[in-house]
Amino acid sequence: xxxxxxxxxxxxSFSLVLVTALVLLIQWSIGKGMIEYVNSKESExxxxxxxxxxxxxxxxxxxxxxxxRSKKFADLLxxxxxxxxxxxxxxxxxxxxxxxxxxxxxxxxxFNDAKQPEGDLANxxxxxxxxxxxxxxxxxxxxxxxxxxxxxxxxxxxKAEIIIDHxxxxxxxxxxxxxxxxxxxxxxxxxxxxxxxIIALVTMFLVALITLFLARHLAxxxxxxxxxxxxxxxxxxxxxxxxxxKDELGELSRDFNELAVTLxxxxxxxxxxxxxxxHELRTxxxxxxxxxxxxxxxxxxxxxxxxxxxxxxxxxxxxxxNDLQQLTSADVGGMHYRKKVNDLTKWLSKEVDKYxxxxxxxDVSLIVExxxxxxxxxxxxxxxxxxxxxxxxxxxxxxEASVVKISLVLDKDETGKLVRVVVEDNGVGVSDMHLPHxxxxxxxVDNSRNRKTGGSGLGLSICAHIVAAHQGSISAEHSDxxxxxxxxxxxxxx
Numbered sequence: 269x270x271x272x273x274x275x276x277x278x279x280x281s282f283s284l285v286l287v288t289a290l291v292l293l294i295q296w297s298i299g300k301g302m303i304e305y306v307n308s309k310e311s312e313x314x315x316x317x318x319x320x321x322x323x324x325x326x327x328x329x330x331x332x333x334x335x336x337r338s339k340k341f342a343d344l345l346x347x348x349x350x351x352x353x354x355x356x357x358x359x360x361x362x363x364x365x366x367x368x369x370x371x372x373x374x375x376x377x378x379f380n381d382a383k384q385p386e387g388d389l390a391n392x393x394x395x396x397x398x399x400x401x402x403x404x405x406x407x408x409x410x411x412x413x414x415x416x417x418x419x420x421x422x423x424x425x426x427k428a429e430i431i432i433d434h435x436x437x438x439x440x441x442x443x444x445x446x447x448x449x450x451x452x453x454x455x456x457x458x459x460x461x462x463x464x465x466i467i468a469l470v471t472m473f474l475v476a477l478i479t480l481f482l483a484r485h486l487a488x489x490x491x492x493x494x495x496x497x498x499x500x501x502x503x504x505x506x507x508x509x510x511x512x513x514k515d516e517l518g519e520l521s522r523d524f525n526e527l528a529v530t531l532x533x534x535x536x537x538x539x540x541x542x543x544x545x546x547h548e549l550r551t552x553x554x555x556x557x558x559x560x561x562x563x564x565x566x567x568x569x570x571x572x573x574x575x576x577x578x579x580x581x582x583x584x585x586x587x588x589x590n591d592l593q594q595l596t597s598a599d600v601g602g603m604h605y606r607k608k609v610n611d612l613t614k615w616l617s618k619e620v621d622k623y624x625x626x627x628x629x630x631d632v633s634l635i636v637e638x639x640x641x642x643x644x645x646x647x648x649x650x651x652x653x654x655x656x657x658x659x660x661x662x663x664x665x666x667x668e669a670s671v672v673k674i675s676l677v678l679d680k681d682e683t684g685k686l687v688r689v690v691v692e693d694n695g696v697g698v699s700d701m702h703l704p705h706x707x708x709x710x711x712x713v714d715n716s717r718n719r720k721t722g723g724s725g726l727g728l729s730i731c732a733h734i735v736a737a738h739q740g741s742i743s744a745e746h747s748d749x750x751x752x753x754x755x756x757x758x759x760x761x762x
């Protein structure tokens with residue numbers, strides 16, 4: 269399944285569950301609120317009944333007038349609640365009046381079982397049923413004994429206290445409504461439920477449209493990146509994704525463009541590397557072959573001088589192969605380092621004399637400025653010698669310098685303290701276009717690739733690998749002396 273469809277299904281399903289749960293919750297809330305409203309409304313309707321019961325109590329200061337008088341209790345309730353919605357049965361017919369013998373009280377659950385009478389009472393104003401098929405009003409005295417009425421069958425009920433002169437003399441109990449089964453309240457709830465489901469359907473339709481748009485909005489950039497990535501795997505590095513967004517997908521597109529540029533540059537460097545290495549190896553081999561054939565054909569005499577010339581080409585070829593082997597080892601992590609904590613100021617001060625005599629032999633003066641008493645770094649002394657020898661040789665052989673300056677200072681950056689070493693000269697220098705490429709494999713400023721003026725282009729590459737292996741950095745810039753300045757930074761050992 270495509271990611272567009274997955275996103276749509278996930279978002280739509282989540283929205284469907286959320287909207288359904290919300291509708292059910294609102295329905296439950298409306299029903300519960302309506303039941304509470306009806307219960308409070310019934311409590312309000314019982315106030316006239318309470319007033320009449322107070323009157324009955326005051327007659328004898330007790331409940332003797334109501335004790336077990338189910339007929340009288342029914343008449344009282346009906347007379348006070350007949351205009352309300354909370355009475356379900358009318359009073360008993362006259363022949364069952366309490367004053368006429370033989371008197372026989374109705375059972376305790378009379379009000380639950382009474383039926384609509386026939387005859388003249390059938391012409392009464394019809395009572396609109398609301399909430400119960402049965403009612404069960406019960407009157408209690410102050411000691412919670414039943415005065416009149418049936419047993420309370422529900423554990424939850426409305427309790428209306430009867431208080432006379434701040435003294436509780438009894439209370440009237442009516443079970444609370446648990447649900448609404450009839451009346452305009454039920455119609456209202458059903459209507460609201462219908463509206464809610466209509467709103468839910470409309471909402472889900474809108475959610476489907478919005479989800480479809482969002483799924484496309486999120487999936488489209490991913491499709492572009494996927495298409496571009498497929499082309500990258502085919503070797504087409506001239507890819508650029510233009511996604512004008514400020515979110516993670518926009519960052520992904522920018523990173524993809526950077527990746528395409530980097531892969532393109534690496535591919536170009538690889539091709540240039542193969543071309544350069546072929547040239548570097550072919551040149552000494554061709555010269556050596558020519559000299560040997562000349563001696564074999566007796567064009568040139570077989571003497572010590574001609575053999576020495578051929579041997580020089582072999583040495584140059586051996587030196588080139590060694591450099592290539594070192595560079596390849598560095599690329600694959602094969603250069604071995606034996607590191608320990610070394611004081612770079614002490615080590616450099618010791619090496620300076622060797623560099624000074626070496627430079628003096630080439631008519632190059634050396635200036636040394638060490639502005640630190642101690643600079644401990646975790647390093648391999650042998651590799652440091654190789655690093656600085658390559659830099660000094662670069663100044664002598666290719667820079668045509670008369671002055672070389674080595675300076676050492678302590679500094680710090682956002683990562684911590686570091687030591688900075690700058691090797692600079694007053695030679696011919698390098699143009700701005702060549703500075704970023706000086707540390708690339710086989711890169712030489714001399715386009716003719718003359719071995720005598722441009723070298724093999726491997727020395728600075730090896731330097732860059734040595735510095736990187738010491739967690740340092742190396743860069744090239746113009747020197748204040750007029751030539752080239754190589755800046756090396758090493759982190760101080762903690």
